[in-house]
Amino acid sequence: MAADNATYALSGKSFTAVAINTAAKAGEWIKSKLGDFNKLDLKYSPHDLVTEVDKGSESLIRRLVHTHFPHHSFLGEEGVEPGPAASARALAQMSGAEYLWIVDPVDGTTNFVHGFPFFSVSVALAYRGEVIVGVVYDPCRDELFVAEKGKGAYLKGKPMRVSGETRLLDSLVATGFPADRDYALPINMDGVRAIAPKVRNVRIAGSAALHMAYVAAGRLSGFWEIGLNAWDMAAGTLLIEEAGGRITDTAGRPYELAVRNVIATNGGIHDELQRELAQANATGF
DSSP, rough: OGGGGOOOOTEEEEEHHHHHHHHHHHHHHHHHHTTOOEEEEEEEESSSSSEEHHHHHHHHHHHHHHHTTTTTTEGHHHHHHHHHHHHHHHHHTTTTEEEEEEEOOOEHHHHHHHSSSOOEEEEEEEEEEEEHHHHHHHTTTTTTEEETTTTEETTTTEOOOOOOOOOOGGGGEEOOOSTTTHHHHHHHHHHHHHHHHGSSSEEEOOHHHHHHHHTTTOOOEEEESSSSSSSHHHHHHHHHTTTTEEEETSSSOOOOOOOOEEEEEOOSSSHHHHHHHTTOSSSSS
């Protein structure tokens, strides 16, 4: 697996190995809690859910990371107040961090709550603002997607490559239904209306991190969504880049951690997808 070829290490400890270990342990614990959570709360909207499992998973990941790297900074979804403004502030406050772990402890909480087996743990490490390690773990399928900057992307130890489609017409793409029902959702729906007739089909399964992992693995040709956060995307962006794909914001500008409106593709359909979203006024800009 990618950890065997780790480039990024501190004091002899592989960042990638720690990311894999934390994501796997958290994922197995989450799976053991499927159908067994005790408390369901609302965050930013009635569609933005959190359970004690989300919080417990984040605590587990934070503890394991800081066991190995006690001086690293940590940005986890459950440690940030709900809402886009709070998310942007939290990321800005971390902008000076040399090493920043960016974690979504349960990406796809609504799916988890309903027992729909499409959720994941997303763990990324950024060095001076650039993602250098990305891990997405799907505990229901025991699939571990791993990427390391400059070293490739892997699934179950085998290299991943994006799909080869060059036309939207031949493509299976994915998006999401944002929790922000007032701003992001209407824009994304405009995008769905514009894109759906021009692709082979659209999938909306409820975990941005897994959707992006599927782009990296060649299972999807592309993904876009409005109003995401750094923890939704950071690991997935590196998976796609290292698998040969392309990541920009919905206006076509290079990805950075502050991006909230994203297009992630195999590269072959990227410009066409971006143009169609722009023509539909569905970029969020």
